Amino acid sequence: MKQINLYSDGSSLGNPGPGGWGTILEYNGKEKELCGGQLDTTNNQMELKGVIEGLKALKEPCSVQIISDSSYVVKGINEWLAGWVRNNWRNASKKPVKNVELWQEYLEVSKPHKIYAKWVKGHAGHEHNERCDILARTFAEKLKEE
Known part of the structure; x- marks a missing residue:
C-alpha cells in the first residue's frame, strides 16, 4: 500500500465569503498540487473540502497521513x-x-x-502548510475579484 502525505489548508474571505482550498499530495518524493473553491463558504468547509478533493485524486487504496493546521478537520x-x-x-x-x-x-x-490525521501549527514556517495556504488564499482572492 502506497504511503501518501496529504497536506491541506482552507481559506475564507469573510467567513462566510469567497473561499479556497489548497492540497498537496506527496508520494515517493513527487508532489501534486490541487486547488479549488466556492463563492459562498466558510473556512471550516474549505479546510475539509481540501482533504476530500485530495482523497478523490488518489487512484488506488493508500495509507494516507493527512497533515492540516485545522484542529476541526484533525479532531473530526x-x-x-x-x-x-x-x-x-x-x-x-x-x-x-x-x-x-x-x-x-x-x-x-x-x-x-x-x-491518520496530524495537526501542525499554522503560519509557523511548515513548508507544505504554507504552500497550501497560498494556494487556498489565491483561489479565494481570485473568486472575490470575479
Missing part, C-alpha cells in the same frame, strides 16, 4: 467522526453536526484508504 477525523455517525450526526451536545454533507462525502471518499 481522529476523535469525533465515529461518535457523530453512531449518534445519527449529532454532536456531544445533541445538536446537529455542522457541515454534515461534507463529512458524509469525506466518509465515502476515505473508505478505501487507511487514514
Whole structure:
C-alpha cells in the first residue's frame, strides 16, 4: 500500500465569503498540487473540502497521513467522526453536526484508504502548510475579484 502525505489548508474571505482550498499530495518524493473553491463558504468547509478533493485524486487504496493546521478537520477525523455517525450526526451536545454533507462525502471518499490525521501549527514556517495556504488564499482572492 502506497504511503501518501496529504497536506491541506482552507481559506475564507469573510467567513462566510469567497473561499479556497489548497492540497498537496506527496508520494515517493513527487508532489501534486490541487486547488479549488466556492463563492459562498466558510473556512471550516474549505479546510475539509481540501482533504476530500485530495482523497478523490488518489487512484488506488493508500495509507494516507493527512497533515492540516485545522484542529476541526484533525479532531473530526481522529476523535469525533465515529461518535457523530453512531449518534445519527449529532454532536456531544445533541445538536446537529455542522457541515454534515461534507463529512458524509469525506466518509465515502476515505473508505478505501487507511487514514491518520496530524495537526501542525499554522503560519509557523511548515513548508507544505504554507504552500497550501497560498494556494487556498489565491483561489479565494481570485473568486472575490470575479
